[in-house]
């Protein structure tokens with residue numbers, strides 16, 4: 001049976017043999033609508049993980065790139081020029097939003113230039129940050145070129161921040177500091193999103209009052225995800241069941257009454273639904289519970305690299321990956 005997503009192009013040649021009055025039909029071509037596998041469509045949003053380094057050490061972190069430690073010992077990240085070339089490649093695709101992530105992207109000294117360059121190329125710009133380095137001076141330097149900031153906040157309980165590893169040398173971001181940082185973001189007319197990873201440490205918490213105060217446009221709530229080679233060391237202590245995750249969602253549903261959109265991503269929706277670039281400039285996917293990397297985009301180009309990874313557009317849409325971001 002032919003799927004509705006296939007377009008069958010056929011040409012029928014009718015040959016009439018006048019002698020015996022026989023009609024012969026030949027199907028001369030059969031061309032699938034999309035040559036790539038059906039679940040490998042490009043999505044319009046990409047996450048560029050610039051940087052392996054982070055000032056925090058969250059135990060569930062799934063961007064440690066420890067699976068490629070030998071490679072990273074030789075070359076930990078791309079140069080500024082190489083990153084700009086990758087942005088050139090991205091802007092030639094049907095991609096309209098770029099999210100700079102890490103590690104911690106604000107540790108990258110030329111992040112501001114990357115944001116400005118992406119904006120000039122017509123992309124919607126976003127960063128995902130733990131917020132530790134976020135300040136007025138940094139925001140002023142952007143001159144309105146950053147469209148979105150996502151803050152990663154799993155808890156405002158100091159003990160739990162330490163337990164999770166959201167700290168640097170015992171210093172963590174307090175509730176008041178978070179409130180100040182969100183105020184700065186909003187004063188600069190930057191759109192604000194919140195990310196929370198639900199795990200065994202924070203699963204029973206209630207963040208409703210805090211979230212109402214900071215009022216993100218979108219609140220992504222993730223179920224902590226094991227990725228082989230990224231977070232093997234501690235992940236077993238942090239895993240939660242689907243039921244525990246669903247309970248967390250249910251408990252916080254109330255915030256939707258205040259105009260905050262909850263975006264729920266359980267382990268299934270987080271798998272295969274992101275288009276991602278690693279700090280070496282390779283596309284990668286997580287469909288098999290570990291990372292599968294393409295060759296470098298700088299060596300083979302974006303389109304060839306894309307053929308080497310899997311991406312499920314249906315899941316991207318299902319996890320509300322498509323929204324009004326510009």
Ligand code: SF4
Nearest residue numbers: 054056058061103130
């Ligand atoms: S702040 Fe983000 S990048 Fe840094 S360790 Fe935590 S999860 Fe990983």
